[in-house]
Amino acid sequence: MFRVFVSARIREIVLAFLPLLALVLIGCSSFVYPAFSHQGKLLDSSGNPVADGSYSVMYRLYHVSSGGTAVYTDTNTVNITDGYFNSEFGASDVDPKIFSEQTWLEISVNGETLTPRQFLRGAPYASGLVAGSAAIGSQPVTYTYSALNNLGSAFFAANTDSSAAGGSGLTAVTTAQLTGGSAYKTDVAAVRGLAVDSDSSFSTGSYAGIFVSQDYRGLYADGGGTYFAAYFNGNIFVSGACSGCALALTSQNVGSSVIEPGDFVTAVGVEVDPDYDIPILQVRQAAAGDTILGVAASAMSRGNDRENALTQLGYEMTDGVINQNGYVLVAMEGLVQARLPQASTLKPGAFITAAGAATLSIDNSIAQVMSEADENGLQWILLNR
Numbered sequence: 001m002f003r004v005f006v007s008a009r010i011r012e013i014v015l016a017f018l019p020l021l022a023l024v025l026i027g028c029s030s031f032v033y034p035a036f037s038h039q040g041k042l043l044d045s046s047g048n049p050v051a052d053g054s055y056s057v058m059y060r061l062y063h064v065s066s067g068g069t070a071v072y073t074d075t076n077t078v079n080i081t082d083g084y085f086n087s088e089f090g091a092s093d094v095d096p097k098i099f100s101e102q103t104w105l106e107i108s109v110n111g112e113t114l115t116p117r118q119f120l121r122g123a124p125y126a127s128g129l130v131a132g133s134a135a136i137g138s139q140p141v142t143y144t145y146s147a148l149n150n151l152g153s154a155f156f157a158a159n160t161d162s163s164a165a166g167g168s169g170l171t172a173v174t175t176a177q178l179t180g181g182s183a184y185k186t187d188v189a190a191v192r193g194l195a196v197d198s199d200s201s202f203s204t205g206s207y208a209g210i211f212v213s214q215d216y217r218g219l220y221a222d223g224g225g226t227y228f229a230a231y232f233n234g235n236i237f238v239s240g241a242c243s244g245c246a247l248a249l250t251s252q253n254v255g256s257s258v259i260e261p262g263d264f265v266t267a268v269g270v271e272v273d274p275d276y277d278i279p280i281l282q283v284r285q286a287a288a289g290d291t292i293l294g295v296a297a298s299a300m301s302r303g304n305d306r307e308n309a310l311t312q313l314g315y316e317m318t319d320g321v322i323n324q325n326g327y328v329l330v331a332m333e334g335l336v337q338a339r340l341p342q343a344s345t346l347k348p349g350a351f352i353t354a355a356g357a358a359t360l361s362i363d364n365s366i367a368q369v370m371s372e373a374d375e376n377g378l379q380w381i382l383l384n385r
Contacts, residue, residue: 039086041085042085056109057075057107104117174189246297250328253328254268255283258321259283261297261299261321262377263286264292265286266287295381297329297330300315335382338378338379340379348371349369351367
């Protein structure tokens with residue numbers, strides 16, 4: 001009968017392989033299987049060192065302290081001198097995912113299983129990563145979870161706590177503050193997704209981010225204060241209905257009258273913003289007889305130059321009125337609050353024509369009144385140009 005004696009010094013070596021595992025997986029550019037060293041002293045039933053020679057040692061890893069099915073098995077030939085041995089296992093095929101939950105090591109020598117199993121404990125550094133750590137992988141890894149396949153070779157995170165208090169699968173926080181002079185618009189973010197090829201140009205043809213929920217919404221975004229919940233520097237394609245959307249364009253008040261949110265506006269022309277290289281509608285407050293373009297939804301603020309504008313997301317909604325040469329978000333389709341000149345007579349269901357006149361017919365109308373006036377004299381209307 002065999003016994004394995006592990007001294008205090010040896011126990012540190014046995015239990016220190018977990019941080020080594022983390023360093024190997026983080027620091028290498030290709031997929032690396034972790035190798036674990038195992039050292040100890042093999043004694044017979046009388047407590048004496050076994051005879052010198054070669055012994056067959058089998059290592060098994062389990063996720064339970066007894067019983068169950070081994071999640072990994074490796075067999076080595078170990079040379080023993082005065083009872084002491086120095087061995088290694090897992091050098092070529094142990095899956096790092098094994099250690100995402102509690103794991104026990106079971107040892108068999110020449111076919112005899114030693115008990116009890118050893119619970120594998122980590123060192124402090126195994127529980128966290130230092131700033132600047134990176135997970136880099138180049139070999140495909142077919143991680144599978146919840147019927148989703150090929151979940152990535154560089155990094156995979158899964159939260160298997162299904163309770164209401166289970167939290168998130170991955171949380172990223174940044175306290176970095178954006179300042180003028182940032183080199184690129186993606187310098188500062190809690191999460192950055194970049195799809196790049198070998199020469200760092202953005203031309204891989206793959207998505208920089210994919211969000212899929214099997215049972216609920218795929219993505220939730222919320223901006224702080226008056227900031228947009230999301231900013232897209234390019235065209236947008238929506239495959240499906242856009243619920244709750246209002247079509248609106250950033251415009252500039254070139255008239256002499258102040259525009260307030262809720263006012264009807266008329267189009268005057270268009271100018272190309274020299275910093276953004278995008279067209280900006282020129283508008284003014286609509287007067288009697290003007291053709292209505294839309295409704296002023298909000299005042300807008302604008303960055304001072306292209307570099308800062310990109311990092312500061314350019315135009316943002318803000319509070320207040322829109323003075324001459326100020327910027328305004330003009331809603332042209334969808335639900336919006338408007339200040340109707342006939343508020344006392346335009347009831348829900350009435351229609352509004354392009355010239356601002358009320359009508360009971362949908363013909364030639366651009367909007368339908370949806371509510372009574374609130375305390376600010378604003379009524380919800382459905383623009384349907």
